Amino acid sequence: REKRHTLHTDNNDPQGRQQQQQSGRERTLRRTASNFSKMPVITRALSEIKEKYNVHEVLGSGSFGIVRRCTNRKTGEELAVKTIAKSKINDVETLKREISILQEVHHPHIIRLVDVYEDFESIHLVTELCTGGELYDRLLEKSESEEGHFEENDVAVMIRDVLDAIAYCHSINVVHRDLKPENFLLANEDEDAPIKIIDFGLSRHADPTFGVMESRVGTPYYVAPEVLQRHYTSKCDIWSIGVIVYILLCGFAPFAGDNDYETMYQIENYELEFPSPEWDDISHEAKDFVKSLLRKDPTHRPTAKEAMANPWIARFVKEEAEPLKEDEEVVAMPPLPSRKASVGDMPLPLQSKPRPSVGPLVPPPKPLTRISSTTIRLDGDKTTAFRKFLQNIKIKKAMGNLTRGLSSLEVKALGSIFQRVDRDGDGRIALQDIDKAVEMDPKFSGSMKEKLKELRDKLPMRRW
Template sequence: MGNEPSKKVFGGKRSTEESSKKSRPNSKHVHIDVKENEKKNNTKGKKMEQLESASTFGQPTAPIQFRKVHTPVMITDALSDVRVNYHIDPKELGHGHYGVVRKCMHRETGEVYAIKSIRKSKVNKIEVLKREIEILKEVKHPHIIQLFDVYEDERYLHLITELCTGGELFDRIIAKTQSAEGHFSEHDAALLVRDILDAIRYCHDEKQIVHRDLKPENFLFLTPAENAPVKIIDFGLSRHDDAHQGIMQTKVGTPYYVAPEVLRREYTKMCDIWSIGVITYILLCGYPPFYGDSDTQIFESVKVGRFDFPSPEWDDISKSAKAFVTEMLQKDPDKRPDASQALKHKWLKEQLGEIEPSSLRASTLSHASLRTGEFANYLAMKKLQKAALGYIATNLTQAEVGTLEELFKALDRNGSGTISLTELDEAIAQGNFSESVINEIRRLRVDLELSDESKLNYKDFVAMTMDRSLALREDNMRIAFEHFRHTEADYLTVKDLGDIFGEAQALDMMNILDTDGDGRVSFEDFNNAMVKSMSQDTHVGIS
């Protein structure tokens, strides 16, 4: 589930590992036994109406206008009502393209979790969703989010998971390094890298699972406590690395963190090691090793694979830390250490006190450079963009989606059900479309070429074009703007954004949106920033 709620909060109020072992009533719904769970709560053949299903979330902020589904897509074996066992808080903790995240409470035990409710009609590839559920059911590790329950009704799939309230990895580190009383050291970074590596070692060696989308946004702290464990929370692009399947070829990942071999579409589990190398680099200096003004430029920088350790941010960082990053970011995946080998690296042993450090100097890291600020702003705008598009998508009419269908048919001149690079070139050359559509076709061609695909089917076409062609319309931008605005004023404030994204992210967003520094974001400011951000977003298949 690649595009997830912009403020990530997930399920079970547990501050220690012991609390997860707390005795609980003998209910099939509390433990992962999906078939028994669904049998017990099956609605006995009576299908729930769409309005009843929507009431799971309290009162929706806007009517859903998608075509009515008469035969629901089944992901599990039976329909069941999550409300039988869980009370669901109507307040959203996060809102994304696929659905929402809320708190919920088990009616018998009183324990608090997160419920991630995914709108089935928004998921293009049901088998991917099934795969993520199976992987989450399979894994059990102190640094991986725990899935407790799965429910399904006609419109939604509901995942009951641990509740992580400590914030995202990058946000928390930046807050620590920039606060007056806080600090972040190589030792702190090494602790986090060790925990991340141990979780990936478990996935790779014990479960033969490749994550394929490791990035700071996919790590949350369980609680706000200083020593709270970090958790991997999203396995939407993960898959089993079965020996008989050989080298993976699907291009997945996120621009800053994706390995060069993934862009070449020939990769193994070592792509996760590269991503951890990038994350380590960011933890140590506050910005990524590979840069660019657009996703296309970032991809090109990654393909080249060259990076350095700029002054002054890296001046006081140990040689062993730089050596660790260099080994993790070897362009040739065969030269990278696997997770087990990386856990034995000199840098980690020094920082964790297992061996004497070569230097007694303890470096305190300061992430206050211009590049760190630019990176924080980039992440903030991606979150704002994702949340805006997710909300806009819930308000699209079938007629609006139908416009894309007509465009697809016009481009698919031979009626093959796919669009080729040749057909896109012909459409651009003939110029039979409006200027805005021609510009969209040009962007589509760049995306297709970048992905190394030769053809594009209808579902992928809609996924790649809907956000730009519909969301950039002023009326849809207005819908998103009004969704974020929580007062009668005709502008957004840091509090409006903070209520959705948290204070740290809201401040980063205001740095971009509030162009005149008056603490107010007009619709014009919001619209201009969104258009600029989306015009730079030229990737395909990347979330």
């Protein structure tokens, strides 16, 4: 029989009472953690995934789980299984909502959820297998290519399929709220591989009558201005698609500050620009399409269905997107256990007051340290990597503009400076390092140094 140890203290001793209360809380947490693994939290009953599937090699991993290839024992169908440790689930209701929405949606350009399993330690989500990787990774590959971005026709076809999927979601009152290149998978490694929308962790059903949402959710660079102002509808997805189109066409984001808060300030306050030379060879129809999706007033943005009929899309897409076949088998899964809504279902807001639409940027007194699935996703691994990618793009633009006005002797001198400044040999140096190196090099005349300093100051690292 379990022995229960009681901490004997003087009732008049505040410190003793505090120790007793803390000890009681610790015992409760230990019991909760023990019971958590013994009872189903997502499905109706615990089950073993290996009874139906053979689980194979790891395809990828992240902070929330591991993705492996698996095959159906009976049919031999190859699928993917994402395994999430129960100990890492911070918000069960958010995961339930994501699974419920994935069970509800059936579209050729949305990842198909096949099965859900739960054992003592983990949740297993079986989905269709996509071998082409993330659109984010394909974007980085394109940035290193000679052209540096996707061709217009490729973007138009891809975005037409995305719009088709989002139009379907909006027709059943589902709003994704976190569309970005990381949340698109490519079905295979082909250049024209079909695209699949994933990660419905921030999605929700919009009110069919008013459709107004107030929680600040999403990812910097892609979040709509009205989301930051806590009053938005499904049109927030249209803005995110506009940002994605912009990035795919030129290789960098329309609004990008030195940090997440500066980026969000720019989204609310800055006008959309198409800088030269990156946008010089991009058609006016493409620019007009991007402008229509990135209108600050969401009521002036097209719906997903209207955007599909845009002349720029029609110019490259001559046929309708593949519809869901009537005889296509959709694996029916029992609905998740329902429960009455509670305060716990309400999204958590950012721990800072909404910024005014005008005025100077005032950062919050402390950086966010607790990031949940219902807040703006700040400083994630991909977000940090994308910020570095954008900064490299700015340096490349500066050097391209600079070298066009230099003689061959000056270009050679600049190359030697790079080699001396880049002490670790990684091919990357800070702009401030360039300033110091040029200042110390006698090969540059005073006027050239001034020209370089002027160009340096015009770089949009800080635009106010």
